[in-house]
Amino acid sequence: MQLTASATDVNRLAAHGLGLCYGERTIVDGLDLELPGGAVTAIVGPNACGKSTLLRGLVRLLDPAAGAVTLDGADIHRMPARTLAKRMGLLPQQPVTPEAVTVEALVRLGRYPHQRMLSPWSKADQAAVEEALARTGTAELRDRQVDRLSGGQRQRVWIALALAQETDLLLLDEPTTFLDLRHQLDVLDLVADLHAEAGRTVVMVLHDLGQAARYADHLVVLKDGRLAAAGPPAEVLTAELVESVFGVPCRVVPDPETGTPLVVPRARVRTTSLPV
Template sequence: MTPDTATTGAGAPVKGAPVVDKATNRLAARGLGLRYGSRTIVDGLDLDLPGNAVTAIVGPNACGKSTLLRGLTRLLDPAAGTVTLDGSDIHRMPARALARRMGLLPQQPVTPEAVTVEALVRLGRFPHQRMLTPWSKADQAAVDEALERTGMTGLRDQQVDRLSGGQRQRAWIALALAQDTDLLLLDEPTTFLDLRHQLDVLDLVADLHAEAGRTVVMVLHDLGQAARYADHLVVLQDGRLAAAGAPGEILTAELVERVFQVPCQVVPDPETGTPLVVPKARSRRAAARD
């Protein structure tokens, strides 16, 4: 990669895109254990997430994907092990300092009643505020840029609860962008969206990485979309790491059948050449189970 190019999740170079030092924005977990009460969800996980990349976390339902994201963002205290950002334990970092490094879009965020798009996005500036410090030109510029990047400028005065699902998701992503962090974590950003709006959100993620140099970690369900948009894939199974690496290297039929219990073929996507999972016909899946 040359100094004036970056790549999208599909591997296409983007000229003029900023290149961020790959030694920054690196999340890592060592011996990570995460629990809800007495129930262990993630157990003894060792994980390295690359900086300057788009990472997708995938796996079956209830395998610990969202729990892992909560653990990586300090929303859930570890029962064991550590999480580090560029080598520093995130649980020893001041909350405001961490919020300046890491932005999070949770799964199904709750929108405050009757709030406008701009008012919602302005909440992203909270980590940069100080008591008795007035709203600054820099704050407003960050909000305006976030609205522009997400295509929400024309809807800034609309109430969020009156928007379509795709527009609401873009408004929440704009909030995360206004936080002005180089690391963005998204928990199932395409859930409940139709195909067009799923692709809109994922295209936006690709643009944020390629044009703004952001490191992105997102939980996805669709393996084809994960392979198309991510540089790095993390596959979880029962709270443990089943595989991690470039989609083209790790996403195999054997892996899909072992983790998801679905016999399939993995073929090149005719549009991008990235791995595409094609489940076997029902009769062949039944035969495989027998």
């Protein structure tokens, strides 16, 4: 999808010399990166390369050891927490569901950034909840307990919570983890619809390179906490890059359904020993 200049001028997240650490262990090191507004960005890379850590840094859940993160040019660490919560919504990798909470009650928590002390629940608040439930196809689940839903249903409910915040920037940390293929595609189709219909900027961490190439406008590839490549999937996802970053010899061919890059690992040469 080609983005207009106006679409990319807002909701631009950027890292400037960003360093992120856990204790004395550096995970992300000196990262310079700009994520386009009005686009779907997928962050990919090997296990333990810093993908989820980067996402935590981008939403201010992890303080930088070096550098800064900006949103439309403003340092996010200088923004009031409530202001930032109105700008970006987050679906963490493994969200913890409060015990016995219903779907509607959980989604209502997304309105917290818009609440004021002693202010009543408003028609606008309820309208935002209803819109989030409708967009995620979870309205009929509103009275069910979240911890009794299937994995795919729970992911949709958590996305509904993020949508109820009414942010234009949505960050998702491995939204397809632990889901079967059908539910993976359901969640990714939902993300694509939210972007196409509402113009939301989406940043998501994914493991599947084919899904990342199919659903993203912009691809960020990390290796050992550093930027290996960034740009349109058709330009970034090459056989040379996949082997260099993931250690997997492969061919990259057009997806027969979408024409987007599809990674096909090369067949392993099997050796057999014959009995003497």
